[in-house]
Amino acid sequence: AAARGCGGVWCRAWQRGTGGPAPRGHRAIACNARGGAPPFPACNLAPWVPVVGLEIHAQISSNSKLFSGSQVQFAAPPNSLVSFFDASLPGTLPVLNRRCVEAAVMTGLALNCSINKKSLFDRKHYFYADLPAGYQITQQRVPIAVNGSLSYSLCTDNKMSQMVTKTVRIKQIQLEQDSGKSLHDDTRSQTLVDLNRAGVGLMEVVMEPDMCCGEEAAAAVRELQLILQTLGSSKAVMAEGQLRVDANVSVHHPGEPYGVRTEVKNINSIRFLAKAIDYEIQRQIEELENGGTILNETRAFDSKLGCTVPMRDKEGKQDYRFMPEPNLPPLILYDAKSLPANVNHQQVVNIDWIHERLPDLPRVKREKLVEQYGILPEHSFTLLNEDGLTEFFENVVKQTQMKPRKVIGWILNDLLSYLKEHSLTVKESPVSSSLLADLLNLLEKKEISSTAAKQVLAELWKGKGKTPLQIVKEKKLELIQDQKELEQICQAVIDGQENEVIMVVLG
């Protein structure tokens, strides 16, 4: 769904007397580019400024784990991808995976970060069944990348005609281990632990609280997802747990200090992310306006009820007893200038070398599409948003004389809406790019009308293997070009409707 621009200032203007878990807010004013809001109320009640930050964990796309050689694979049989180190057998030591470092550097560069040429690893201690060593190796003191930014776009209305670009600051990117999974079996009073995921490399991307609502957060995450997928540093599929997002939400009155924030977890899709954040904002506003206070707590998003609930078992704040990881020396990265002369290239990571090989980021890809094909910016967003759609579009353009500016309409309105209706991906489309190109060629050569083209397309969806030309012939949809033939038809119609003709002639 198209992201709508949100109001930076929320008023509590829902109908009094109505209950319900998701009260509606009156969205007043568009946010400015940085996500902050001009603080004037659109209604008589005092305005609130919501503040949203994000902590995103992206699983690194690599063959093996961050510190051990066991394989990284989704949905493998339980405990089949566990090395001695992953199981925390005594005496095992971490060995850093080079590919994970490269992934983090790529991501840092793509997000305009400064890459720290020296970064450190730390142990973060807590006891949990899915954390075999009793600590997670992470980068708390000096992470691998800091101070970046991510630009994303929102539509200011539903029609996707006005897009506004916003920026969120990236505080840092750090490398850390993923934990295993624990499944609680209450019927048998047991917990099942699967360590396949334990030790998989993660990049934690911290986004500063520059966002103000669910849509902004969703758009930012979507853009990050596209960037990661373009880089190949993470597959970033939320449904497979490769991208996990926690939101930090607070509200305050303009001019006053930031309010107490809550952390919202257990969000399984980008759509739920927006919902969860919006719900939490409303909940906090309601709570505060009723004279209550916000607790600095962690809440889980319940997707069935559409609300956030406090998470159990958070008695007091955790002291993670951070300590440097003694088994890993500082991570030193080089650039062209600092690269030592006689060094084994297998043993070093060169930031400049990686920079030179970065692929076109989504933003650049979109700009190129707009420039090359003359389509609108919002079109380019939709093209990149759907896996495979850009390729499809370009293939059609190659095979037809119709101008890309016209082709895009057929792609975005007809093809895409059909796919969405039937929950199909572009790859699963029964209509191939060649078939569509054939159809568009008929239209372009004026052999059929556009109404007829839509009818043909409807028939093509059925996937019966017929070509557009065959369907046109079968349904006799050819445009009649012959003047005489047209006159005959018109005359026949007029002849058949004598009474109506008399009435028209009489006025």
Added chain:
Amino acid sequence: GQPLGVLDGIPIAVKDNFNTAGIETTCASNMLKGYISPYNATVVQKLLDQGAVLLGKTNLDEFAMGSGSTDGVFGPVRNPWSYSRQYKEKSVPKPHSQDEESDWVITGGSSGGSAAAVASYTCFAALGSDTGGSTRNPAAHCGVVGLKPTYGLISRHGLIPLVNSMDVPGILTRCVDDAAVVLGSLAGHDPKDSTTIQDDFKPFELPNLTDVSKLSIGIPKEYHAPGLSSEILALWSKAADLFKNAGAKVIEVSLPHTSYSIVCYHVLCTAEVASNMARFDGLEYGHRSDMNKSTESMYAATRREGFNDVVRGRILSGNYFLLKQNYENYFIKAQKVRRLIANDFVKVFRSGVDILLTPTTLSDAAPYMEFIKEDNRTRSTQDDILTQAANMAGLPAINVPTALSERGLPIGLQFIGRSFQEKQLLTVAKWFEKQVKFPMIQLEEVKRHEHNVFQHQKSASFT
């Protein structure tokens, strides 16, 4: 056939905190009783690849915490010298009613089992570990050579850690040449241990040093520590004279921060222990308590049942020091003090000193009944003072058995060298060993049957 390597057929023993595939690895703790390790520590693998024969795993203080080898679940280790003629001759005859066995002496620790195994001729070499002196201390008490290599020279992969930033595998042998041979088989980069240096290591044979006139020996005055026995003090002085008379330059030097090393060690060691022991939760391996009301209660019961008081005490202390409110004042401070201690050595070595000569222990081995009168922490504090700083600085150090005490028990002296200069360190140690001609242990029972064997073993070398 062809020999697999220089150690082919040589019997060795390995301290029970090294992983040995298919063989129980317990760290002398209930937590790992019955734990069969699925892999070999790198150093064990290297020895086996050379053809060495693993005779057995040796006893230690639980998880290598201790300086007596008295606090493991399998019981204390007895110093073989307790049964030597040299010791028995000097000991006060006991009335018949008293247990003849009651005045046996400790081996020192925590690698007491390994030291005893080598001292009693059950094997030619043994692996120990050294975090604060755990190889050199029992080497001194058992009259064997105990080498602590430079940190980063030998792989720790498979050594169950006490303090990751200070632990090294230690080598125990009957003579310095043997230590050099074993070192040659073990040293070198291990990709599985990121703290090993990348540089190539070339095994070396020790030259027979005859001229020490170019040597500069440093005598650090702070090692005249409180509690140092007059016997050892005299021996230390005699050793210094030995070098002087042979033409070496012998000078007094200062390592001013030596006295802080114990407190510093206490903070850093307990902090790492708290962290390293966090993995022992009974879930994946090792002892698991029957308590199953909840995960937390299972963890607590497992750890209470699996660890002894010493380990639990260190975990509690360590967690205290790592708390957010304490981290700066304790952990960070200790790291800074550690840097000062390391710098003391850097300065002294930079000033032209080649090797430092110090005592290894404060006295000869105490009788077990005496030793256990004080708790583990007190003993460690006392006993580690002379050996601890070398671990702080990551430097190589070696105990060379020097002479017998008045009680007929071994006394050793320690040489500390420059980082990665094991060849120089061992060369000097070998020269010293030749001068002092430390006597062979005379184990009565063995002597009766194996007299001929012992004649052959005079030099205790297997080359």
